[in-house]
Every structure is written in structure tokens, then in C-alpha cells.
Amino acid sequence: MSSPVRMPKPTCLIQNHRGRLSTCPEALGVLQRIRQPVVVVSIVGLYRTGKSYLMNRLAGKRTGFSLGSTVQANTKGIWMWCVPYPDRKDQTLVLLDTEGLGDAEKGDTQNDTWIFALAVLLSSTLVYNSMGTIDQNAMDQLHYVTELTERIKAKASPGGGAGGSLEDSSEYLRFFPSFAWTLRDFTLQLELNGKPITEDEYLENALKLKKGDTPDVRLFNLPRKCIRFFFPTRKCFIFDRPTSRKNLHRLEQMEESELEPDFVEQANQFYNYIFWTSKEKTLPGGHVVTGHLLAKLVETYVETISSGKVPCMESAVLALAEMENAAAVEEAVACYGKLMGQRLSLPTESVPELLGIHAKCEKEALQVFMARAFKDDEQRFQIKFMKTLDDRKEEYCRRNEQESIKRCQALLATLCVELEEKVHSGVYSRPNGHQQFVDDLKAVEERYRREPKKGVMAEEALKQFLEGKEAVGRAILQSDTALTEKEKQMEEARAQVEAAQREQEIQRQRQTELEQKMQDRERSYEENVQQLMAKMEQDREQLLEEQKKMMDSRLAEQEALLNEGFQKEARQMREEVQRLREESDRVKKPSFLERALGGLVTFGTLILPGIAGKAVGVVTNLFRRL
Template identity: 40%
Template sequence: MGGGEPLQLIAHNNNQWTIDDRALEVLKRIKAPIAVVAVCGRARTGKSYILNRLLGAAGAAGFEVASSYRPCTKGLWMWSQPLRRTALDGSNYYLVLLDTEGIDAYNQTTQDGVSLFSLAVLLSSLFVFNQMGGIDEAALDRLALVTELTRRIRVHGAAAAGGGGGLLEEVSALSEFTPSFMWLLRDFYYDLEGEHGVKQSPRDYLETALMPTAGSGPAVEAKNTIRESIKSLFKERDCVTLVRPVADEAALRNLDTLPEDQLRPEFAEGVSKLTAAIFVRAQPKRLGTQLLNGPLLAGLAQAYVKAINTGAVPTIHTAWHSVAEGECRAACYAAEDAYRASFNPNTPPDEQLLEKEHQRALAAATAAFKERAVGDPALQRRWQERFTAACNLAFEAVRERRLAESAEALERQLGELAGRLHTEARLGGQDFSRLAASVEAGISGVVGNTVGAARWPRLMAFAHQQYGSLGAELSERAAAAAEAERQRAALEARAQLAEAQRQVAALQAELSDAKQRADDATAAAAAAAAAAKANGAASRATGGAGAGRRAAAYVDGDDEYKPQASGCFGCGS
């Protein structure tokens, strides 16, 4: 059995049905398909014993066994560790065992019994009705609760109590959602012999007992209604018989603790066949075509209990729609989580790459949604549209942010490149081809550091702008250089002109000085000539001797006058 304990899934207290949170959590953890075996019947008929045999429990372990008049199981009890089973197709599912308080236990009202019976039928995939003895009129009376199901359970909300079609029509509609039925006859001592002494199988015995009886009157009609309701509600049905386990009454009260060798061999063999038959028939529960898992079963249990507590008739479609709505909502949240977990936030900021990543994450989200979502296609489509819209909205926010970051990084790199290019233009002279090569190399570097098709128009605009800007700058610099050269040449010409003018002025001054000297020399010569002339006249006046001596004073053609000796002119000394 591997441990575990009984948990009260549904209890009846103060005229209200309640669901245990621990039991719900056990169900919600079962994500695989789930089968449910509910054993129902009067108190003290050994239901817990059969369930414990299914568990493989020995001794006092497992479900509690009542040996007194007071029932031990009040409400619906389940085992805390569902049994893992393998279907014929190799798939895995889990088997949940439910033990019910006796439907006619001493402390129950008829209404409570019907509610409990209804819950067991609604939640199970195999309903085992456990009773003592054979199928007789009294046994049919105990299953009169079956006819109450049509008034306590509805398939569609429109078929309210007292409305809609007839009883058998409602039973037929309900049969699409009812479990397989097994009538377990305990302490069975009848000889299964049919007509003409032919031995019957337990199933044949059941079908014979369900055949309508002849006669008329309210009593016969009521019994035949029960028979027809059982056949109509439970399309799949079987019957199993067990002999009395022991002859000793005291030992019977401690049946669960008796060693197998103290049981009647027929009983031990019958129990072995019974458990095998239950395991075969207990297939995963379906609601229509929908295979149920633990969370879905838990949701249905809550919906049914809520309906009963409010005095409403549990409506299968209404309950299922409520559960499906809740599961689709949870599937929607799971899809959004799957999208966030799947989407790579470091996807390069490229429109196509981002869109591709979005579609990949959206596919993962859709798979997560479909794995959990249930209900009709319209309901699932509505919730799928909701989570898809949420994912699209989240993607747009990420897309805008990533593209904005990319554009900002691109502008930052282009700004740095523009600064380097203009610095090079200022320092690198007038070689435009070299600057063009620098532009191409710089843009190639930016291309290597960025991604996305959106960068190309910006890079083209940048290149066009830089070529134009650098060309204009070089033209301006060339014009400025030409102007500077022109101004330098003008200054040089002016300097040369000034120098020439200075030299001319100096030459003129020199010529003026020379002329002045010449003029002065001419004047001096004229004066000398005049003086000489005057002296000649005087000499002529004083006599010719003096003139002869003055003439002798000039020696070797020297114009300078030089006296020859001292003494008196004319003295002869």
C-alpha cells in the first residue's frame, strides 16, 4: 500500500456539505487521468473491507472498519495516496478509492442519503453498490434512490425539477454521464440456477432481477420503475457475489484482522476475483468526451457541493461549464507564464528575429494552454484569444524597448564615429579619398556591433551626411587656405613694394646727396675760379715777378698751392 491515510473528502455537518482542503490538494496534484471507485451501501456491510483489499492493506491499516452499529465513515472518504495504474494501451492513470457512509445509516435523513448517493455517482467512474444477500424486492427498495437521481441531478439547466421530458427521457440523458455499475452481493448463499436448471452467471442473475414483473398497481409500477431506472442509468453494469467469509459471528466482527488462512477459501478466491474485476472496470472517468484529471474532478466536487448546499439541483453541464471556465482561466495564466519563460529577453533587437522569437514563445504558450484547457471549443477559443492578446501586448512592450535600446546604441556609435571622422578631417589635410576610406571602415565597424534591418536606412543616411559634411568641411578648409594664401601673397607683395619704395627713397636720397655734393663741388670750383681770376688781376696789377713765383709753386701738375721756401717774396733768399 505504501503508506497513506483516509481523508474525508466530503463531510456533512450542520446541514451543510463541506469539502476537505487536504483531500482537494491530493486531487489537484494528480495531473494524469483519474479513475474513481466509490463503494456505497448500508452501514456495517463491509465496504471498508473491500476497499482495504484494493489497497492491499493488512491488519488495522487502511479504511476504518465498523464492527458496531455506529458507522465509521460519515460522508465520502478517500485514500490520501491514489493508486497508480497502467491502462491496456500502456498509458498511466491514477485510481482514487471512495468510501461512503451507509446511504441509510442511522443518523441520516432521506435527503442526506440521496445527496450522498448523488455525489458518489457523479464523482465515480465505477460505482459499487454493496449489499448483503440477493436481489429481492427489499434490495430494489434500497436502490429506489436511483429514481431520485433524476430529480436531484440534471444534465441541462433547462430541465429543472418538475419540467422537461418524462422520467425515462431524463434518465437516458443522465446515463451519458453515469459510471459503470457493479452490484456486489455479500454473504450470498443462493444457488444461481435459471430456468430449466441452467446455471446462471452473476451478471445473468442481475439482468433477470431487473426484468419487469408482471402485474399492475402502484407497488408493481414503482418496482418496475426502479428496475428500468437502473438499466437506463447504468448502461454498463455487472454483478459479483461473495460467500460469507467465516461462520463464526465473533470472527466476522474482526474480519479485517483475520489471516487469510482463517477465511473460507471460496471467499478469499472471490475477493481476489472481485479486486481484479474492479481494477479492470475502473477506467479513467470521462465527462462526455472529456477525460478527467485530478483538478477537474476536484472542481466538479466543489461545484456539486455548492449546488446542493444552495438547495439547487446539481446540473452536470452547469457544473462542468464552471469547472471548464476555471480550468481555462488557469490554463490562460499557465500559458502566459510559459510565454514569459520561453521568450528569450536577449534576442537581438531585429524586427524579424524578435517576431520569430515571439512566435516560438507563443507556440510554447499555446501548448501549455491546450495541455490544461478543457471545455467546448468556443470556451477554449475565448480564453486562447485572451492569453494571446496578453502575450502580444507583452511582446510589443519588449519589442519597443529592445528596438529603442538598439536605436540608442546605434546613435551613440554613430556619434562617436562622426567625432572621430571630423577630428581626422581637421588633422588629416585635404585627402578626401583617405577620409572616405575612414568613413567606410567606421560604418563597417558599426555594422559589426549592431543588428537589425532598421539600421541600414540610418547608416545610409549617416554615410550620405558624413560624405557631404566632410566634403563641405574640406571645401571650406580649401577656400580658407586659398584665402589665407591670397592674403599672405598680398602682404608679401605689399612688403616687397614697401621695400622697393624704401630702396627707391634711399636711392633718391643718395642721388640727392651726390647731386648736392656735385653742386657743392661745382660751386667750390666756380668760387675757386673766381678767386683765381681775382688773384690774377691783382697779380697783374702788382707785377709779373710775383706771378712767376706763384706759378712755380705748382709742382708736378698738383693743383694745390705749395710755397717752396720761407723768406721774403722778391728778397732772393
């Protein structure tokens, strides 16, 4: 895991130039270098409400994001600051400070809505910052939340049409962040019906719906429904004014001891909550987002918005999975190559020795692939990984044979120097010379066999060597006057029998090696299935946990709506709970995993050589074992 990126100051992530949004390469480059999980905290709200001050404090600094000291909005677009997460060394905190909403100088509320939508899409915790109390005016200013279903699609639709609806709110829950409302310069007493209440109770009371079906009532209820339906995890914080009005322009320079004590205590409560409760940014199914993945999400969403289309969260995740899975294959294959380079010394004494090293390296590389890949539903990328490693293994086997042949040929050339000299000097061209030649050749063979580390082609190299000497042997045999014609024929027959025996031995060796490779393919296939099933079981548990949280939030909302007397909305919640329960029941069935393994089973039975007919059995046995 890489160390977190340390940024000395914020940089612009998404530019807003004359109403057109675009990404900033420098900021994307920073994110792409972060391989750690990221916790993304975004802040949105009207301009000149002190958003940047809170974000600077979350970064542990007094300055950074521009505060400004005039009535003009300072932040344009979305600015980013990546800092090490306090007390979480394996995570990076990504702070996003957004352009102030409602700036009259822009004259285009469309742009504000997109800024708000992007903050929702990118963050794991969303902070909405406003001034004063939660009254109807504050709700009216939060109209951006009512437009989310028009600006964002949860699932891809066949026609590619825009948006969803409140009825689809469960689908949005899979993607949306937790929500915190910060109220600045709050002056009221926290009381309800003469009794003290908490900030959270104040927020929930402000989110209560009105009964009726008039246009005014629907307008009143819509933003409240959106917050309640889209953000089940809600929190409220109130802040006194930090200092006197005349000192606000130098807030950045002021020490904490110069600020109002109540404000300091309230701010610390806010910081502690954000630090303790904010979770890693995740995708549906629980896949953790790294800085690298966040950069891809930013690019995908901004490009979609710039093209005039409606961002679809499901499509963005699938596109991200496509890119990330391709990268996972490359990383895993590179890992395999690195490990083989470190552990494999060619030539090996046997094929099983090479296959054993390959198996260990493959297992570790497969773990690398599994850790990074996600939503590879048909196992297309895992199959590509398997094919690539099988090809690499075969290449190592070929290189192993080549290295062995070269070493054996060099050894034989050294061992037969004396024999070659005798042939050239005519030592064997005399009566009984053939027997001496045969004895010397046997001596070379015996010395050759005693030499270690010849590799897998030792017998093949010896066969080739002896075949090369057959013509010389026949010539010596025919010129040996001490032998009769019958003896010469018998000697030739003996030599042919020995050659045939050598060929048979090599064929047996090749058949054994083929069987060993076949067994290794079966082992590889089983390892892939086993690791995939373990990952899928983990994914299933995460999905069920995600479903449970959504059902719990919907049940709580259903109960609240019933208590408030809103039968129709409560019925809608009940229907959503039922859909979630049915989906959970389907996921719990064993057949869910079996169907999900379809791509790998098909690959095993139809494509991978030597596995035909065994793949289903391998999967079935693994299911029984698990």
C-alpha cells in the same frame, strides 16, 4: 505529466456535519496537485455492510478506511484515498468510501440521497454494496437511484427547474458511471429453473419488470427501470462470509490465509474486474478529468447542494470549462514566455529570425493550450490566447529594436572616438579639411558595417549617427577656404542626396518588416485554425463513439424490453435511439465543423489586423486539405 500523489491514509473529502455537506480543504488540495487523469471508484450502500473492507483491498492495504466493529456507522460524509493505479503509471486511482446509507441515528434520508447522488456524479465506477440476495427488500433499500432525476439535472433548463425524468435517460448516460453490485454473505445457489446461472444473469433476472399499471407494480418496476436505463454497463459479484461471525471484529488484522478460500477467490475476481475495466473519469465529449478538475467538480456540486439548488451536470461542466480554459490560456502563455526566454537572444540579426523563433514557440504553446482547453465552443479563450501572443511578439520586437539600438550606438561611439578627437582638436579646420572629415566619416561607416550582430536597427542607428554629424560637417564645409561657394553648394547637395537615400532604404526596410509581420500573422492564424480543426475532428470522433455506445446500449435494452413484452418502454428506447442517430448524422456533416469554427473565422476577418478577407479562404483551404 506529474507523478501520482501518494497518500499514506484516507482523508475526508466531503464532511457531513449535522446534515450539512461541506468540502475539506486538505483533501481538495491533494486532488488539485494531481495533474494526471483519475479513475474514480466509489462505493455506496447500507451502513455496516463491509464497504470499507473492499475499498482498503482496492488500495492494496488491509487498513485505511475505517471498518468499525459495532452496530454504529463509522464513515461520515465521503472519504478519499488516492493511490497509484496498478499497472497504469500515467493514472491515479481515487477511491471514495461513502457514509453508510440508512443509519437510523441520522433520521434524515435526504442526506443519504445526496451522498448517493454525489457518488454517482463523481465516479467513473460505482459499486453498490448490500447484504444477502437481490429481493424486493434490497430493491426498496435502493430507492436512492429512483430519486436521481429529482436530485440531478442532466441539462440546464431555461426556467432552472428541478430534475429530469426516465425519458431523458440518454442525457444521463453521458455522465453516469459503470455499475457493479456486490452481494455480501450470499448463501443461495445460483440457479434459475433448475439450471446454473452466472452472477450477471442473476442480476439481470432480478431486474426484470412486472407487467401491469397498478401502484404496486409501478413501485416494483421503478428502481429496476432506473438501474437498467441509467447504468447500461452492469456487473454483479457475490461474496461468501469472509470468516466466522466471532472473527469479524478483527477482519483488518487477519491474514488472507485465515479467510475463507471462497471469499478470497471471489474478492480477487472483484478486484481484477475493477482494476481492468474501470476507465478514466471523463466529461461528455470525452474530455479526461484530472485530479485538479475533479477537485473543481467536487466544489461545484457541494456548493450547489449546500445552497439548496439541484446540481446540473451540464452547467457544472460548462463552469468547469470556463475555469479550465482560462487556466489553459495562462499555462500556454507561460509556456511561450519560458520557451522564448530559452531560445531567443536579443538582438536578432533580422526580423524573420525573431519571427521564426516566435513561430516555433507559439506552436508548442498552442499545443499546450489545446491539450488542456475544452468546450471553448466560440473560441473565446483561443482568441484571447492569440491576441496575447501577438502582443507578446510585438513586445519582443520592440525589445529587439531597443537592444539593437543600444548595441549600435555603443559600437558607433567606440568607432568614432578618433574622429571626435580630431574635431575637438581642430584637425579639420584647415583648407581641404572637409574632404578629410568626409573620408574619416566614411571609414567609420565602413568599419561599422563590417561589425556583426548589430541587429535590426543597424541602419536606423547609422542614420541617427550621421544626422548627428551633419551640423559639424556643414561647419567644417563652410570654413574650408580651399573650396569655392559653388563647390560648397554641390557638396551640401550631395550630402542631402545621401541622406535621402538612407531614409528611403530605411523606409523600404520598415515596409519589408511590416510585410514579414503580416505574413507571420497569417501563418499564426493558419496554425491556430489547423490545430483547432485537428482537435475538433478528434472531439467529433469521440462524440460519435460516445453516441454509438449509447445507441448500442439503448438498442440492446429495446430488444430486452420487447422480449419481456413491454411495448411502451421499448418504444421509448426506440425514440431515444432515433434522437441519438439524428444527432450523430448532424455531427458527421462537414458543415458541423465549419459552423463550429465560426468564432475564429469572425476573429480573422474582423479583428486580426491584416487578415481581413483571407480568413475564410484559409479555413476553406484547410478543409480541402483535411
